[in-house]
Amino acid sequence: MTLEFVWRLLAAFACGVAIGIERQMRQRTAGLRTITLVASGACLFVSLGMLLGTGVTQIAAYVVSGVGFLGGGVIMRDQGSIQGINTAATLWCAAAVGVLCGTGFYGPAIAGTLVVLASNTVLREVSRAINSAPMKNADMVREYQLQIVCRTEDEVHIRAVLSNAMHSAPLQFQSLTSRDCEGEPPRLEVTAKCRSHPKDQARLEQIASRLSMEIGVSSVSWSANEAELTPE
Structure with missing residues (x-):
């Protein structure tokens, strides 16, 4: 029984080291020692x-x-994004490998170790390839702001041009506001906010170019926020 216990613990240790080395090479929060301890501890229990x-x-x-609970400690929120979920999942899988070693199922434990390593290496490159592909198929949305400075007497005309352009384009019209600008002669700033898929950004540039050709318009500019995933 003692010898069998030693073999199981050594198997859990070896599988933990194999998974932990990959995590340590990538400088993750839970590295070689943490992963090995989780696998070995699960085996001991x-x-x-x-x-x-x-x-x-x-x-x-x-x-x-x-x-x-241990995995929750490595998950962090950084400026709206979640970090550490993959590390927490790796800890969870390492514990499963340790349990398999502790019960004497060496083959499934080795298979589990290989699956974890493949997920953290091979699938990482697949994920990067997908993320680097064009965003036209991704469910994303970006908020844009279009600002036009024009003569006060041209406000109605500019707002009408904007409204027509927004409704005819693949843009989700959000708001349209006006405010007086300081200085002489009297000027007005018209601001339009809309949301659209990043692939349709060229359409917004066309609208800006169209407005810049208006006689009463002195400046046209637009800006965009970070793209976000559309809610399901």
Whole structure:
């Protein structure tokens, strides 16, 4: 029994090292030591259940819960984006590999280790290739702001041109406001806000070029916010 326990612990240690080296090379929050400790610890808990003859399934469930708290510690929110989810998932999988080693299922444990490594290496490159592809097929939306400075007497005409252009283009018209500009002669700034897919940005540039040709317009500019995923 002692020898079998040692083999199981060594197997969990080796699988943890294999997964942890990949994480350490990428300088992740949970690196070589953390991943190895999670796999080895999961193996120890399950092995304890087998040595005492208690329910291994129940102990494995406790291991999953404990690793869940550990994984939550590596997930961070940074300027609206979530960081560390992949590291937390790797910790979770490392615990599963440790449980398999602790119960003596070496083949499934090795297979699980290979799957984790493939997910963090091969699929990483696939994800990068997808992310670098054109965004025309992605469900994304970007907010644009178009500003036109014109003569006060041309306000009605400019607003009409903007409204017609926005409704005829693939743009989601949000608002249209006007405010007086300081200085002489009297000028007015008309601001239009809209939302659209980034692939339709060229249409907004066409509208800006069209407005810049109006006689009463002195300046035209537009800006865009960061693209966001559309809600499902």
